[in-house]
Amino acid sequence: MERRDFFKKAAVTAGAAALGTSALEAGVTHQPNNNRKIMDIAFPEKRPLITYSDRPPLLETPQNVFTCALTPNDQFFVRWHMPDIPTYIDMDKFTISVNGMVKKELKISLKELKEDYEQVEVTAVLQCGGNSRSAFTPTAGGIQWGSGAMGCAQWKGVRLRDILDRAGVKKGAEWLAVQGSEKAAYYETPNFIRELHLDELDDHVIIAYQMNGEDLPYLNGFPVRLVVPGVYSDSWIKMIDNITVSDKYQNLFFMDHAYVVPDNECECETPEKLFPKTKPIYRMNVKSVIGYPLNGAKLTLKSQAVIRGVAFDGGAGIKDVLISLDGGKTWDKSLLDSGKLGRYAYRTFRYSFRPDKLGKLEIMAKAINKLGEEQPLSKDIKWNHGGYKYNGIDVITVEVV
Amino acid sequence: MTIIKKIILTTLLAATPMMAQVKEKIEVPYVAFPVKMGKGFETVQANCLMCHSFGYIINQGRQSRAFWKGKIQKMIVHFKAPITDKDAKIIENYLFTHYGNGKEK
Numbered sequence: 001m002e003r004r005d006f007f008k009k010a011a012v013t014a015g016a017a018a019l020g021t022s023a024l025e026a027g028v029t030h031q032p033n034n035n036r037k038i039m040d041i042a043f044p045e046k047r048p049l050i051t052y053s054d055r056p057p058l059l060e061t062p063q064n065v066f067t068c069a070l071t072p073n074d075q076f077f078v079r080w081h082m083p084d085i086p087t088y089i090d091m092d093k094f095t096i097s098v099n100g101m102v103k104k105e106l107k108i109s110l111k112e113l114k115e116d117y118e119q120v121e122v123t124a125v126l127q128c129g130g131n132s133r134s135a136f137t138p139t140a141g142g143i144q145w146g147s148g149a150m151g152c153a154q155w156k157g158v159r160l161r162d163i164l165d166r167a168g169v170k171k172g173a174e175w176l177a178v179q180g181s182e183k184a185a186y187y188e189t190p191n192f193i194r195e196l197h198l199d200e201l202d203d204h205v206i207i208a209y210q211m212n213g214e215d216l217p218y219l220n221g222f223p224v225r226l227v228v229p230g231v232y233s234d235s236w237i238k239m240i241d242n243i244t245v246s247d248k249y250q251n252l253f254f255m256d257h258a259y260v261v262p263d264n265e266c267e268c269e270t271p272e273k274l275f276p277k278t279k280p281i282y283r284m285n286v287k288s289v290i291g292y293p294l295n296g297a298k299l300t301l302k303s304q305a306v307i308r309g310v311a312f313d314g315g316a317g318i319k320d321v322l323i324s325l326d327g328g329k330t331w332d333k334s335l336l337d338s339g340k341l342g343r344y345a346y347r348t349f350r351y352s353f354r355p356d357k358l359g360k361l362e363i364m365a366k367a368i369n370k371l372g373e374e375q376p377l378s379k380d381i382k383w384n385h386g387g388y389k390y391n392g393i394d395v396i397t398v399e400v401v
Numbered sequence: 402m403t404i405i406k407k408i409i410l411t412t413l414l415a416a417t418p419m420m421a422q423v424k425e426k427i428e429v430p431y432v433a434f435p436v437k438m439g440k441g442f443e444t445v446q447a448n449c450l451m452c453h454s455f456g457y458i459i460n461q462g463r464q465s466r467a468f469w470k471g472k473i474q475k476m477i478v479h480f481k482a483p484i485t486d487k488d489a490k491i492i493e494n495y496l497f498t499h500y501g502n503g504k505e506k
Contacts, residue, residue: 044427053456054432083452087427139462139502141472185451188481218427253479271506 027270029381031395032132034063034146035295045217047074052143056080056182057219061148066291067308069341069348070123071151073212078219079128079149079233081192081254082182086239087218094223096163096207100176100245103168110209110223117158117166122204124229124344125152125312126236129259129281133387135378138271140387147289147394152312152346155227157208161201164245173245174198178226181239190253194226194237204229204344207240229344230315232281234259255280261384268382283314286375287391288321288349288367297398299355307334307353309394310346311367317343319372323351324364328377328393331366355400366393434459441495448484448492452476458500465504469496 039051043059050060059078065071091110098106128149130142179193208227209216216222221238228235234254261267262275269275288311299305311318322331334351355361368374378392434455473489476482
């Protein structure tokens with residue numbers, strides 16, 4: 001294929017992904033758009049994925065991957081904010097600087113990170129706050145993600161607390177600002193920084209250099225990224241190069257203006273009347289996604305059929321995933337995996353049944369966590385301007401033939 | 402037997418690219434998003450593409466004039482993009498014409 005044709009073809013595919021028109025009822029949250037095509041261009045270390053933007057790269061994991069407890073690195077979603085991401089890092093010179101209100105400033109090389117600190121692992125779900133945003137009506141601002149702006153991986157690295165202990169946090173320090181190396185086109189543009197309160201640092205917050213047993217893929221934040229289990233991905237700073245400890249909180253664009261929801265109980269508002277006070281998105285709510293079968297699949301009458309998917313929450317852990325085949329009138333427990341990957345990881349579920357009626361069949365999955373919190377129906381999810389935190393009961397429609 | 406095993410192992414290792422090592426300069430591909438041509442397109446090209454692709458625009462979904470106006474303001478106020486008032490209006494019209502939902506608000 002000629003290069004030109006290749007791009008032309010890709011452009012058509014991208015177009016299909018872009019403007020799906022819908023005749024859905026205004027103001028009612030519906031199922032996210034999970035039928036987007038995979039683009040035929042592969043990004044570095046990635047298989048071809050659903051592609052929203054090349055600069056900054058925005059790639060979505062196809063839905064059929066959500067049958068696996070661990071998302072393969074080359075299918076793991078990608079979301080950057082700035083156009084200038086370093087494309088070459090000299091590992092002989094790379095360091096993470098720890099400075100500010102510390103007794104001893106550190107410059108930690110990758111070698112030191114791997115050899116001088118206790119190595120720990122945590123399996124955790126990484127999910128964009130805007131995952132499934134395409135479910136909101138009217139269209140909420142931002143990339144119209146389906147349900148694939150999420151993944152689960154085994155992360156290996158060093159506890160952030162251990163690093164801070166080595167540096168010695170001075171009395172009165174409260175905040176640390178973690179910064180990555182992505183840069184804007186203009187010098188004045190705010191950097192992508194995450195402020196963490198020192199109290200947020202439990203043993204699970206790590207600086208990771210490995211993902212599913214391999215070095216972090218470039219597009220997932222090579223060489224090191226922050227891992228904050230249970231918390232949305234805007235906190236998981238990629239390509240970390242600087243950590244500053246401070247007694248003051250900086251007002252940050254991404255944390256305080258971009259990734260926010262209305263600061264009221266329902267975290268909701270209307271386009272006509274936006275709620276004046278907002279708060280940063282933080283802990284993830286309970287959610288499940290069906291990875292198999294997919295929308296539009298054909299199942300044979302009386303055959304042994306299986307439904308598979310993944311469920312997770314903000315760290316309380318999944319108690320049950322219920323399946324309904326009658327539009328939500330009755331619910332039946334699915335089989336969950338052992339849960340040995342821990343409370344921050346995907347719980348995979350499976351449910352076997354024999355389709356006994358010809359025609360369209362709606363399959364619904366609802367996760368319930370150990371706190372008793374469960375997924376609402378999509379139509380009961382109220383709107384917010386950023387289209388954040390969608391966690392509706394997943395519904396797919398198949399045809400029994 | 403051992404030899405065969407060794408050969409298989411070697412082949413496997415050779416076939417597994419050690420990609421995560423950013424030893425070589427990484428190249429992120431260019432994607433030609435199907436953008437609409439029309440009045441104001443050059444202004445959009447000149448101002449918006451400094452920071453992001455067309456994909457970033459077209460994957461926001463169809464939006465109101467107020468939404469697009471707000472996005473341009475966000476680029477100016479928060480991201481410090483040097484967009485003149487005149488260009489901002491041209492970009493707003495272009496976006497609303499091609500990626501609008503027909504509603505002013």
